[in-house]
Amino acid sequence: MKIAILGHGVVGRGVDRIVTERVEGVEVSRILELPDRLTDPRMTSNFQDIVDDPEISLVVECMGGIEPAHTFIMDALSAGKSVVTSNKAVVAEHFGEFVSQANFSHAGLYIEATCGGGIPWIASILKARRIDDISSISGIMNGTTNYIVDAMVREGADFDVVLAEAQRLGYAERDPSADIDGIDVRNKTIIASSVAFDTTCTGSIPVTGIRTLTKADLDLFESRGLSVKLLGRAVQGDGRYAAAVEPVAVPLRSLEANVPSNFNLCTLVGTTVGELKFYGQGAGSLPTGNAIVQDILDFSEGRVPHYDIDTPKQYDPTLLTSDYVIRTSSYVEDSEPYAEDFEFVGGDRAFLLRGITAEKAHEAFVNVLDQDPSSFMAAIARED
């Protein structure tokens, strides 16, 4: 079986290595790279060489970004080639389009590596879905931000110091916005909830990151038995769904609070199976490469993932409500004091907003940020 890899960066090279060393019967026959990086006889800078090659049955996209990845994936699917991709941005934006084209062309679309690194997260959702309705999915789905918060807790260091350390170790990008502002988690939440809920979930969900988290915020929550994690969450019921990405204050004795370093922890709740959680490295060339090679093996064994995305479900933010704490030097309307006894540097105060939707909380927080850009907000997790 011959396959092509688009992009020979860290992940593409990892896949090339794992396939060559550990997978019999699969040959990486072409690699798409930039014209000035053609260092291997298998390489070409012309995608048409790959899409026109009748021997190539599978295209592995490891380029990232929306274009040209979107066009290449559509062209490959249209040509009847199956596609494996680790590109969460393009799948979050074009999931419905890709699935429709894959179904039309009788090609497979394999997206395990878009979410949760080496964790078999999409496969587990699809597997649970064979029997159960899934009422919610949630999780720590970004290794960079978990690394930052974990190091802040363990080392007592502040955000900027730890971010710089993460960048030095290669756990954070030079421009860390996609991670720390929650965009990466939003993409993964949209993909995972679309698969879990049999619909194409909208990208317009409230997203709050952890850019303004301070050691003092963590201390406040810890004094109340809580730790802060950046979570993606999605719930459904009665043909409706809601989703959000935000910092959540979770009990210190929860599994989530104790996820170390750059690991991820993804949760689903199903009708008969109950709560399942999946833990593993959320990023890195080998875990992500492993997820891609699992997809390649599924393809080679004739296993085609089936996504039901045509069930019309309405986005209904009222399904997702929490209590929220906002720490700011400004003032929060309709709130009550959360911690009058707690002293923040600079005279900040913590305000509690009870039982509001993630949408309302996000709106309130955007207004507060306007007054004080260093403000921080977290939802408080319900104890089960």
Add this chain to the structure above:
Amino acid sequence: MKIAILGHGVVGRGVDRIVTERVEGVEVSRILELPDRLTDPRMTSNFQDIVDDPEISLVVECMGGIEPAHTFIMDALSAGKSVVTSNKAVVAEHFGEFVSQANFSHAGLYIEATCGGGIPWIASILKARRIDDISSISGIMNGTTNYIVDAMVREGADFDVVLAEAQRLGYAERDPSADIDGIDVRNKTIIASSVAFDTTCTGSIPVTGIRTLTKADLDLFESRGLSVKLLGRAVQGDGRYAAAVEPVAVPLRSLEANVPSNFNLCTLVGTTVGELKFYGQGAGSLPTGNAIVQDILDFSEGRVPHYDIDTPKQYDPTLLTSDYVIRTSSYVEDSEPYAEDFEFVGGDRAFLLRGITAEKAHEAFVNVLDQDPSSFMAAIARED
């Protein structure tokens, strides 16, 4: 597709219900029950009625116990029928025999429900195994004992009180020995490590339970930042392997320490994927029923699990060493004091044995139990 269920107890009824309500194209056409329990037209008390029925392609064994389960499974496989079983005792004892017969008859052997309840634990090992060598498996694999320890920690109650409560709630059997003495975890550890290590692991491994765990033991470990969990562990390297079941003192901030109630948490470590953990309900009719129905669906989709059990690997206890703490009113040879400042009721003392194998520790503990049957032993988990 017609299938038969052997045993219409809690799990058998759960499977019957899930298949009937949620699985299209599969019919439970026969059920084996005792002669005085034939309450349904599908029921028979004669296994020959099932094995001779050419329309039945799959037999689901939910009886438990070694015989007649062992004979029925072998007869079904010999007749070319595939088998799904939740019976860990019979699979732990006869895994090699079942796999050989299944391969010879071109039948499938499906064992997801033997380990980890609703957790896709065996499937995850098989999946990781497609790419990686697995260097270790471990985990909390018994819901009853996790429930007991968790309740002791949360309620500050002692063992007997919590055990009685667990029995009242149906989380523990009237005779709880298989759970609290570690036999159930031993069976699951043997099955999981056989699948992970491509060999037939021996049942003769050191097994220590939690029957003598006291609140004071938990307090001692907690004062040192540790909690106690009953773990199954198995490691391999260089064609050798070792395994053990024993109480392990794990860091309070580990995921293991924070597994609540009757949940399980299973871990594997693979070459490229690294550490993966799987969490879910370890028992109960619906989660176990779910695991069985997942196997039924795999069978109906033509997915046959492949076990390599013919790689000869030597059992080598030196691969599994730890520091051990023994609390006793007796004396422990070759030990040093673990906690001279800690006062136990009745003048017990805690002794530390450094860097010994699980086998040696178990031997030492058996001698100590001879002198003081209320003694307790735990390994101390290495910090990674």
